[in-house]
Amino acid sequence: MGLDSLGSSSYGPEAELTILLPLGAWGMGYLGPVMAFVIALLAVLYVSYRQTLAAYPTSGGAYAVARENLGEYPSLLAAAALMIDYVLNVAVGISSGVGVLVSAMPSLHPYIQPLCFGIVAIITIANLRGTGEAGWLFALPIYLFIVCFLGSVGYGLIRIVAEGNPRPIVAPPPLGPPETAAAGWLLMHAFASGCTAVTGVEAVSNVIGSFKEPIIRNAYITLTIIVVVLGLLRGGIATIVTWFEIGAMDQTRDGYKSVLSQLLGAVVGHGVFYYIAMSSLLCILSLSANTSFVGFPRICRVVAADGYLPKAFAQPGRRLVFTAGILFLSGIAALLSISFGGITERLIPLFAIRAFFTFRVLQVGMVAHWRRQPQKHPAKLLTNAVGAASTGVALIVILTAKFTEGALITLIAIPVTIILLKAIKGYYTSLEHELPTPVR
Known part of the structure; x- marks a missing residue:
């Protein structure tokens, strides 16, 4: 469950630095404030999701919370955003993993798309055999x-303190001269890109039913470890890239090096440890797609049980996995890889938007949940209200900054998905009315 979140520590800083690239070396001075806002948002989400886990110990995902507290259309908005979220997570995670691979082995750069397909196939087969074995x-x-x-990161920080x-x-490659001034729009754009680093925090609540007893305690521990490690990595990476003046590079060009590849080279060099660390990063980014292969079939099963998806999505296959959901997810992710050339930077604008739709719906649903309780919980209500306001502001910033870079695609995809879900529900409802009542 931590693969998605921890993997975002790679492409989150890279997305920020890509936006700050026109500022040259000056952009390093703005990375810290942007990162501070992202970490503050991560802290708000952590506290909010802890409350969600306690309130919904069997099904704490945004769809379940919205269905109970907000009604049909908000729950369908959450379901559509979640399903799109899972598909994009596969595409972004695997494309980022392949980006790491070509950073360490530049000769593989011409084979980005075949490598993406190969990793999708391997993860699909592993999950079709069952998550217990995978x-x-x-x-x-x-x-x-x-x-x-x-x-x-720790060693790099020690070097900074000891050596000054x-x-x-x-x-790393030298940063060019600034091409533009540090406008508020550019910094807002960088924050919108950096928000991809908090994606995946919702994974624990979406699949809380898969935890063993004691469920709440185990879910708390998992969520805490994920958030703490992610926060330490984000803060440490931002500090080191600022001191060593490490910038983002164009993934479409030969000689591309990811930000974390440059960081490792600057701190520890290109020895054996470099290749071990890059191999672990390749694995965690590629396998971060497994979060989707766990969560997507489960949300599809719940939505299908409510009649909004074909019944095949609710039926387990031969090895007790939801085969229809796994195959559908892998197919759509492969199509996305073709459409965007397997380049992470092209997928990032779509990635943050759908996550914050989910965050926003869940937080508003939790506010409604606490207001409906006979025993009032003002502190919990305030916490989720702050979460709703924070994610709402972040969503507006992301939509504004990314509108021409992919936000429009997501804004179209979500309502189209809702229309399809409603159409499927309408079909099953009309079918029930047409079938004769069984004679007892």
């Missing part, structure tokens, strides 16, 4: 990634 495969890269990158002005072991 789980051990997905756990080891997480621990290796945490050790490698928290260790590298440390020299990079492998110097």
Whole structure:
């Protein structure tokens, strides 16, 4: 469940630095404030989701909360945003993983799309065999990634404190002169891109039913570990790239190096540890798609049980996995990879928007939940109200900044998905009316 969130520590800073690239070396001075706002938003989401887990210990996803507290259309908005979210997570995670691979092995750059397809196929097959067998495969890269990158960030911070002005072991490409002034619009745009770093926090509440007893305690521990590690990585990465003046590079061009590849080179060089760390990053980004392969079939099962999707999505297959949901997810993700060339930067604008639709609906649903309780909980109500306001402001910023870069696609896709869900529900309702009543 942490693969999605921890993987975002790679493409979140890269997305911010891509926007700040026109500022040249001056852009480094603005990365810290942008990152601080993102981490503050992460903290708000953490507290809000802890309350959601306690209030909904069996099904705490945005769809379930909205269905109970806000009604049909808000719940369908949450369902549509969640399903689009899961599909985009597969595409972004795998494209980012392939970006890491071509950073370490530039000769593979011409094969970005075939590599994306290959990773989608491997993860699909693993999940069709059952998450019980796939789980051990997905756990080891997480621990290796945490050790490698928290260790590298920690070592880099020690070098900064001890040396004052440390020299990079492998110097990153020099940042060019500023091409524009640091306008508020540009910083807002960078914040919108950086919000991709808080995606995945909702994964625990979406699949809380899969935890073993004690459910709430285990869910709390998982959520806390994910958020703490993500916060430490975001803060540490922002500090190191600022000191070493590491900027984003164009993934479509030969010689591309990801931000974390440049960071490792600057802090520890290109020795054996570099390739071990990059391998762990490749695995965690590629396998971050597994969060979707766990969550997407489950949300489809719940929505299908309510009659808004074909019944096949609610029926487990031979190995007790929801085969229809897994195959549908992998097919759409592959089509996205074709459409956007497997380039992460092209997918990022779509990625943050649908997540904040989900965040916003869930927070508003939780506010309605606490208001309906006979015993009042003013502190909990205030917490979710702050969460609703924060995610609402972030959503407006993202929509404004990313409107011409992909927000319009999401704004079209969500209502179209809702219309399809309603049409399927209407079909099943009319079918029930036409079928004869069984004679007892």
